Amino acid sequence: MRIEIKSLHELPTIANTILSTFPDERIFLFYGDMGAGKTTFINALCEALDVQDHTSSPTFSIVNEYAATHGPLYHFDFYRLKNETEAFDMGYEEYFYSGNYCFVEWPEKIANLLPSSYVKIKMEVTENQNRFMTVEKK
Numbered sequence: 023m024r025i026e027i028k029s030l031h032e033l034p035t036i037a038n039t040i041l042s043t044f045p046d047e048r049i050f051l052f053y054g055d056m057g058a059g060k061t062t063f064i065n066a067l068c069e070a071l072d073v074q075d076h077t078s079s080p081t082f083s084i085v086n087e088y089a090a091t092h093g094p095l096y097h098f099d100f101y102r103l104k105n106e107t108e109a110f111d112m113g114y115e116e117y118f119y120s121g122n123y124c125f126v127e128w129p130e131k132i133a134n135l136l137p138s139s140y141v142k143i144k145m146e147v148t149e150n151q152n153r154f155m156t157v158e159k160k
Contacts (some may be wrong), residue, residue: 027059027153033066040141040157041070047141047159049118051129054145059153063145064097064125071095071123079127084112095123100131109135 023043025036040050050067052060061079068077072091079099086097096117103109109132117124118137129136144156 023157025155025157027155030062033063034070036155037063037066037070040143041067043157044141044159047139048121049124049126049137049140050143051126051136051140052143052145053130055147058145058147060127060145061099063143063155064127067123067125068095068097084108085117090123093122094120096120096125098124098126100126100128103128103131106132106135 025039027033027036052064054060065077068088068090073088073095074090075088077088077097078086079097084099084102088095088097098114098117100109114132114135138160140160142156142158142160146154146156148154
């Protein structure tokens with residue numbers, strides 16, 4: 023599925039569409055350059071999942087946990103990882119295999135540790151500053 027995003031106002035609708043298209047998936051991996059809108063879209067997904075906490079990028083903490091009506095939700099930002107061992111040390115497996123939603127920015131930093139089933143979301147910025155999102159189940 024390829025989606026053009028022309029306005030931030032479209033994000034809630036797009037978030038609900040993606041969640042309803044993949045109702046059984048819990049691992050969502052976000053690819054895209056810095057500033058492509060990954061964190062902004064994850065915030066929209068969190069809102070669609072009734073997260074009441076303030077959401078922000080976990081750049082320095084690596085993972086943020088949010089309370090949601092369906093249980094805890096985890097938001098990862100692996101940008102600062104130096105190697106995959108750091109993901110092991112933080113116990114990534116407990117999060118990924120918990121059955122809870124996991125939204126992962128910069129998953130390419132832990133490419134060898136990714137689960138076999140996930141939703142890949144690639145975000146791209148066009149010349150006119152619109153965004154395109156490509157969504158596929160892996």
